[in-house]
Amino acid sequence: MIKPIIAYGNPVLRKVAQPIDASYPQLKELVASMFETMEASDGVGLAAPQIGLAIRLFVIDASSMSEDYPEAQDFKRAFINPRIVEEKGEEWYFNEGCLSVPGIREDVSRKSIVVLEYYDESFTKKTEEFTGICARVIQHEYDHLEGKLFVDRVNPLKKRLLQGRLQNIEKGKVPVQYKIKFYNP
Ligand code: NI
Numbered sequence: 001m002i003k004p005i006i007a008y009g010n011p012v013l014r015k016v017a018q019p020i021d022a023s024y025p026q027l028k029e030l031v032a033s034m035f036e037t038m039e040a041s042d043g044v045g046l047a048a049p050q051i052g053l054a055i056r057l058f059v060i061d062a063s064s065m066s067e068d069y070p071e072a073q074d075f076k077r078a079f080i081n082p083r084i085v086e087e088k089g090e091e092w093y094f095n096e097g098c099l100s101v102p103g104i105r106e107d108v109s110r111k112s113i114v115v116l117e118y119y120d121e122s123f124t125k126k127t128e129e130f131t132g133i134c135a136r137v138i139q140h141e142y143d144h145l146e147g148k149l150f151v152d153r154v155n156p157l158k159k160r161l162l163q164g165r166l167q168n169i170e171k172g173k174v175p176v177q178y179k180i181k182f183y184n185p
Contacts, residue, residue, distance in 0.1 A: 001036065004051075004179040005100055006050050006052050006181055007101075007170070007182045008149070008151075008169045008170060009182070012053075012054055013049050013100060013149065016054075016146055017053075017056045017147075018055055019055075020057065030048075030057075031078045034057075034058075034078075035059050035078075038061065038099075040178060042178070043099045044060065044064065044065065045058060045137045045140060046141075047145060048144075049144050049147075056081045058082070058141035059077070060075065060134075061076040062075045063076055065133055072134060075134050077120065078121045079116070080120070082116050082117070083118070084114055085127065086114070087110075087111040087113070087139070088115075090111070091109045091111055092110070092112055093108065094107065094108060094110070098140070098150055098151075100149070102176045102180065103169070103176075104151065104162065104165060108140075109153075110136060110139050112135060113130070114138055115127065115128070170183050
């Protein structure tokens with residue numbers, strides 16, 4: 001089922017999300033509907049807070065980027081209770097966007113490698129190293145679980161310049177091509 005994306009301004013996007021266990025109700029259906037919602041809105045990642053659930057779960061499908069970023073080939077999966085074990089490598093900039101912050105894109109600097117411990121959909125524990133665009137999308141989605149957004153990572157001057165546009169998103173004064181729920185329209 002396609003869910004509306006929660007837009008910037010909603011406090012659920014600022015909560016530190018809580019871990020879940022295998023008994024979480026209808027987890028398989030939830031993961032399926034997150035993939036469906038992400039695909040319907042042309043996103044490459046979606047974190048549970050973005051559909052209003054403050055739990056530690058995100059889904060990623062970056063395979064559409066594999067032409068420019070070969071590491072993204074077949075990079076489609078769900079991450080449950082992820083924990084960043086290590087971030088390393090050189091910092092690099094990438095022009096990020098977010099389904100909850102429509103119409104805004106900014107260059108964000110992050111480290112190029114992330115070692116992640118997480119549970120997959122069957123609650124099998126894994127530890128893996130991700131690089132390049134895969135690391136980037138994981139870092140962006142992981143931020144959502146900590147109540148952080150990419151616009152928090154731009155420099156203070158740029159952030160100040162974004163204020164008006166962020167307020168417009170909060171009030172629903174932006175055109176959006178997918179199902180979205182504004183906080184204070
Ligand atoms: Ni996002």
